[in-house]
Amino acid sequence: MRHRLLRGLLGLAAAVWTAPALATGDVAEFTLENGMQAVVIEDHRSPAVVHMVWYRVGAADEPPGQSGIAHFLEHLMFKGTDDLAAGEFSQIVEANGGTDNAFTSWDYTGYIQRVSADRLGLMMEMEADRMRDLALDPEMVDTERSVILEERAQRTDSSPGALYNEQLRAALYLNHPYRIPVIGWRHEMEDLTREEALAFYSRYYAPNNAILIVAGDVDPDEVRALAEQHYGPLEPTPGLEPRARPSEPPQNADRRVIYEDPTVASPYVSRSYLAPERDPGDQETAAALSLLAEILGGGQTSLLSRVLQTEEQVSLYSAAFYDGLNLDDGSFTLLNVPVPGRSLEEAEADLDRMIARFLEEGIDPAQFERVKFLYEASEIYAEDDTSGLARRYGTALTSGLTVEDVAAWPEVIAATTIDDVMEAARMVFGQHSVTGYLTVPDAEDAE
């Protein structure tokens, strides 16, 4: 009686592998004469459109001593142009029933509006206007600096977990600017100036450094005509070379980060390794690492969850993450939150034990097939989220990948073998790493 339902389910599931006919949406691509690249994703299910402009510049491209300037500029982009007053951009979007926002990461800065599809031209007109004609009142810059300091206070300085991650990252990257937080180090944020923001802006905010992404109820030819009308006349920045950041030297030592804060409720241990990122035409290792993360610490049947949480009950929560969608080196991280009473040293030993066991025992073929099928199915579910598809292309294209690389990714995943994953695991776990403890002061005494 016990396994009745389960057997039935697995029998049915076996038939599923053969029929993964994915109805991928139409994706079109073109480039304007001034160098602006464009991607159009059609989805006619609702009369809405997502309009995004992504710049190939982020926190990892900031001049030394100006950490946070990419993100500060993102805020200032709402503060007016030669045509629009401060705040008017968002007012017009809202008056047209839309929502707008912006985001900054290490490799990109992006601007997004979601509106009724018949307002696309207006969004382009305004986004094109602020790509080249920002006009900043000095007093407003001072007020907005106060806002980003409050943002840092809210998101980072009030959060032991965020402060810990900031320190971990600075230890993981010895030389690459990925070691610097996107929001900026507070002491440098306090001194960011209007002139620094404008210098960064005039160099990097240009059509030949921008990617237009439009997703929704649109026709690619119409998008192209609108883009030529609004973005076509913009002048490119001459002499913009592909980005070349300081790179990592050989990492010759393990590092440890111990962050203590009395308000940490559940202490945990994490272990991070550098890992190769997805590269154009070369995504095989990244695909193997993606599957490795799922197998080790993705869902409830992953090795860490199954053994540490369910069988041995020594962990409250465990996980593995691969961060491979970057222009430069990514990372692979394992995490273990031990049950109360179990020390972080023991929790770290548990992680070591799981890595050793994995390298020794290898991968259960049934689990491997499940994980790959989940990847296939996730492509079906992803089609339901047009904004998510648009973000996927924006992230990939600002990370040095092409539209073809994005299209090929599911096939690369499908072609990955157990041996590929084991080889990737041996490579990653053979490196020096950063082990971190987030804990309370005198945790040992407290126990």
Added chain:
Amino acid sequence: MIRAILTAAFAVLALPAAAQVDIQEVTSPGGIDAWLVEDHSIPFVALDIRFQGGTSLDLPGKRGATYLMTGLLEEGAGGMTDQEFAAAEESLAARFSWNAYGDSVVISAEMLTETREASADLLRAAIMEPAFDETAFERVRGQVLSIIAGNQNDPDDIAPDTFAALAYGDHPYASQQEGTPESLAGLTPDDLHEAHRRLFTRDRLYVGAAGDITPEELGALLDHLFGDLPETGAEDVGEAPWNLTGGVTVVEFPTPQSVAFFGHPGIARDDPDFFPAFVLNQILGGGNFRSRLQDQVRVQRGLTYGIGTYLALSDHRPMLLGQFSSSNNLVAQAIEVVQAEWADIAENGVTETELEAAKLYLTGAYPLRFDGNANIAGILAGMQQDHMPVDYINTRNANVEAVTLEDVRRVAARLLQPDELHFVVVGRPEGLESSD
């Protein structure tokens, strides 16, 4: 150039865009109701299943039982262990999520068309035949204890939790749905079975569905999933009291930035003044940069990264609530600005420009909500839960359009009570002390 286009756009929007949503009312052969938006363009269906009553149905002394019960539904059911259940869910690429709230437990399911039958068997097992076995019970209880410990150390939780404890007397709303270490220590698997019996009943069930399924298929699915539910369970709890008055409560906490949570009683979803109140909240603190509070506290003064207010339409005590964070040396000034705006709008209402901007935004943004099967299924379940008519979507924008300046002035005078507005501030705020 931009201004010319903008003017044209305003003119166009005078006719509110219509949401293109065709809702079918489905009743299964066994008599179970659901609303459906049928769309066969992507081969999966999203279900949003709600049991009204939620964690407020916890029995006295059993706080946390409904929350823990919800968390354990997928941890072994229908003769499967937790690991077997998880492996089956992965094999089918079904996606289930289980969430507990004060007024309802929400189960969201996404199922591929090609594995729907087996996925539904799995879902049914979790809802109808959860095991609550001792080992999984202990493990998940440990996870909930760590969640409680985390909340007790996080100012973003301490602030609303303190507010609730001060405001709602001995009503379930006054305590945390996760329970306390003491209440959890007293729970047994039998208590979870009891919580399950109280909440999982036909008369508390609301279902929304969207995606690749026909009404006939949905009808059969409803009977399969829910046909064996008992008709009724627990009695509803009563209205929550309001035991606070205007002022400030400071909770000392070591952090560079204080969290302020504030509010007073609000307005019910079925109140004749609901739409004016809804528009009023949009103008006051509706979350965009144009709102009064965002403009005065963030944009003009740089005192916060963000501030917002919302109409909390809780079943047993509707509220008008808000939250922001400010550095310890700025939070007192920020609170003064909030109090001043509250009093100003209560006395003077809002401007014609503010009203028109809010109406344009609300009516234009509404059709954009119906984005994706999971979102649509959730909206459909929520509408039924709120006893809205099925044609609500077609009349909603007209109701927003009909709100006049005088309506907003009248409702602002009724709803906004500067003397009742209470702030809980967690941190080390400078120049601010508890008023009570």
